[in-house]
Structure formats: C-alpha cells, structure tokens
Amino acid sequence: MSGLRELVVPWAALAWLLRMAVGGLLLYASADKIMNPQDFAVIVKDYRLLPDFLVNIVAIWLPWFELVLGFCLFTDWWRQGALFLATALLAAFWLALIVNYFRGINVNCGCFSSSPSDDAAPMLWYIGRDALLLCLPLLAYEAGRRARAQDA
Amino acid sequence: MRHVRKTIGQSLGIIALSAALAFGVNAMRPDGLPLANAASKSSVQLDSAAGEISIKDAAMLFITNRAVFLDARSQLEYEMGHVKGAISLPPREFASQFQDVKPLLAGKEAVITYCDGERCPLSINLAKHLRDAGVKNVYVLKNGWTLWKAEKLPVEAGGKGGAGMSRLPGALAGKTQEGICRDCEN
Numbered sequence: 597m598s599g600l601r602e603l604v605v606p607w608a609a610l611a612w613l614l615r616m617a618v619g620g621l622l623l624y625a626s627a628d629k630i631m632n633p634q635d636f637a638v639i640v641k642d643y644r645l646l647p648d649f650l651v652n653i654v655a656i657w658l659p660w661f662e663l664v665l666g667f668c669l670f671t672d673w674w675r676q677g678a679l680f681l682a683t684a685l686l687a688a689f690w691l692a693l694i695v696n697y698f699r700g701i702n703v704n705c706g707c708f709s710s711s712p713s714d715d716a717a718p719m720l721w722y723i724g725r726d727a728l729l730l731c732l733p734l735l736a737y738e739a740g741r742r743a744r745a746q747d748a
Numbered sequence: 749m750r751h752v753r754k755t756i757g758q759s760l761g762i763i764a765l766s767a768a769l770a771f772g773v774n775a776m777r778p779d780g781l782p783l784a785n786a787a788s789k790s791s792v793q794l795d796s797a798a799g800e801i802s803i804k805d806a807a808m809l810f811i812t813n814r815a816v817f818l819d820a821r822s823q824l825e826y827e828m829g830h831v832k833g834a835i836s837l838p839p840r841e842f843a844s845q846f847q848d849v850k851p852l853l854a855g856k857e858a859v860i861t862y863c864d865g866e867r868c869p870l871s872i873n874l875a876k877h878l879r880d881a882g883v884k885n886v887y888v889l890k891n892g893w894t895l896w897k898a899e900k901l902p903v904e905a906g907g908k909g910g911a912g913m914s915r916l917p918g919a920l921a922g923k924t925q926e927g928i929c930r931d932c933e934n
Contacts, residue, residue, distance in 0.1 A: 633774070633779070633780070633781050634779065634781065637781055642812060644812075649784065652782060652783055652784075653783060655781060656770050656774045656783070657766065657767055657770040657771070659770070660766045660767075660769045661762075661766040661767075661770070663766070663769075664762055664765055664766040664769065665762060665766075674758040674762060676751070676754055676755045676758055677754075677755050677756075677757070677758025677759040677760075677762055678758070678762060680755050680758075680759055681759050681762055681763075
C-alpha cells in the first residue's frame with residue numbers, strides 16, 4: 597500500500613515545479629529593483645533595520661542576489677545552495693516585516709516593486725503572504741529529499 | 749556532512765557571484781548608487797518653501813514615526829477625535845502652552861499642523877507661531893482632519909494631548925460639519 601502511494605506521488609516533478617515557482621518569483625522580484633536602485637535604497641532605509649553605511653550596499657547587492665538565486669533554481673545549477681539561500685532570504689524578509697510590525701513601523705514591502713506607491717498594503721497582508729512564500733522553498737526541499745529517497 | 753559542505757560551498761559561490769555582478773554593474777551604470785552613503789532621500793520629500801504637506805506624505809511620516817502632529821482646533825474638537833498621538837495646541841493658547849509642547853517636537857523630521865476645512869486658518873496661524881518661535885520643518889496639512897479620516901488613518905478620541913492640556917475654549921458648541929471651516933474668521 598505504501599509502495600503504491602510512493603508510486604503515485606511524483607516527488608521529483610513536484611520538487612522541480614516548486615523550484616521553478618521560487619526561481620520565477622525571485623527573478624520577477626529582482627527585475628524592478630535592479631532597474632531602480634535609488635528607489636529600492638529608500639525602501640531599505642525605511643525598514644530602519646540596517647545602519648546607514650549598509651543601506652546602499654544591501655540595496656545594490658540584494659536584487660542581484662535574488663537574480664542569481666532565481667537563475668540557479670531555474671537552471672538547477674548549485675541547486676542545494678540556492679534552495680538553502682532562498683529559504684534564508686525569504687525567512688529574513690519575513691522576520692524583518694514581523695519586527696517592524698511590532699515596532700509599529702508600517703513599511704512599504706518593496707518585495708516586488710521599488711515604487712513607494714505600488715505594492716502598498718497592510719503589514720499583516722505582507723506578513724501572511726511572505727509566510728506562504730516561505731513555505732515554497734521548504735516544500736521544494738522536502739519534495740527533493742523524498743524524490744532522492746524514492747530513487748534510492 | 750558532505751551534503752552540508754556542498755550546501756555551504758554553493759551558497760558562498762552564489763553570494764560571491766551575485767556580489768561581483770551587483771557591484772560590477774553598479775560601478776558601470778550612470779545611475780549607480782554610491783557605496784559609502786546611505787540613501788539620503790526618503791520616500792517622503794518635504795518642500796520647506798511650500799510650507800504645506802500632502803496627506804500621503806503626512807501619512808508616511810506618521811507611520812514611520814518621523815513627525816509630530818499638532819491639532820490647531822479647539823480643545824473640544826480635539827477631544828471629540830484627532831490624529832492618533834497628536835498634541836492639542838490651538839493658536840490662541842500658543843503663548844501659554846508652547847513651552848510645554850516644545851520638548852515634544854525635538855528629534856522629529858517634521859512638525860505638522862492641521863485643523864479642518866479647506867479654508868481653516870488655524871493650522872496656518874499655528875504654523876506661523878511655530879516658525880516665529882524658531883521651530884523648523886513646520887508644515888500645514890490643509891483640511892487635515894477631514895482628509896485624515898477620509899483616508900481611514902489612525903485616530904483617537906479623548907483629552908490625551910501630549911502636553912497634558914485640558915482647557916476648553918468657551919463658545920464651541922453646535923454640530924460640526926466635515927470640510928467646513930470652524931473657528932474661521934469669516
């Protein structure tokens with residue numbers, strides 16, 4: 597019975613699908629930030645979690661980090677590292693939003709757009725959405741593990 | 749263990765590659781960011797010369813706790829409802845109450861005065877008093893109370909003014925109407 601269940605769950609395909617979803621998400625998220633680094637730096641600063649000297653450095657690097665992660669997940673290149681870093685990145689975003697929610701700071705998420713007027717929503721919406729997004733790489737990791745066990 | 753080493757190695761590779769791309773492209777592009785300086789502008793751009801602030805910018809300063817709001821309306825109207833955390837400071841009470849309020853203005857990027865109605869002069873008068881007293885970055889949120897409520901921004905009721913003021917001006921009975929200037933001179 598358990599053998600039958602393993603047969604009908606295509607873990608490898610599911611892991612691939614989830615990796616594509618996370619990769620696509622990261623590629624999409626990086627595009628606008630790379631195009632508008634000044635605006636993204638303003639959003640990073642408004643989070644008020646980093647010392648001033650790190651704001652521009654993070655604003656320059658983070659969108660490219662997302663781009664490279666998205667590329668790796670899409671092409672299955674350095675998959676383990678990319679999946680680990682994608683999980684860490686989404687967890688860091690999620691924690692930053694939670695910290696600011698409890699500090700009473702309502703920031704523009706800057707998740708998919710660097711424009712202050714776009715993407716404006718209540719903090720709890722951002723926190724809920726990021727929690728769901730965080731599930732994607734975790735599920736991809738688990739599906740990958742089960743796919744390897746299935747192959748063994 | 750081999751799995752962990754592989755993950756760490758790949759992670760370091762991705763970080764290094766993304767950093768090389770990011771700083772390389774930033775150095776080449778004409779609108780690249782300087783590495784040393786933090787973004788000097790904020791998503792709120794304040795124009796000191798104009799003296800007025802939009803509801804959107806006022807709201808942004810409010811949610812990031814960078815402004816202090818001064819309610820220029822009467823104490824009674826203030827107690828009926830005001831911008832959350834605003835301090836009551838009617839212009840006619842300025843001389844007697846400013847010293848109590850002054851410490852609360854320190855360290856804020858903007859001091860925003862508001863009253864109610866498009867032609868309400870109270871917030872403008874209060875802003876003038878503040879500037880005369882040497883307060884910088886004073887802005888008027890025109891028709892502030894009506895706009896603030898229309899945007900469903902945080903409000904509170906009661907007499908909790910930051911400076912603990914509780915005096916009631918005498919003749920302020922009667923219904924109020926949103927958008928109509930009360931205490932106007934004409």
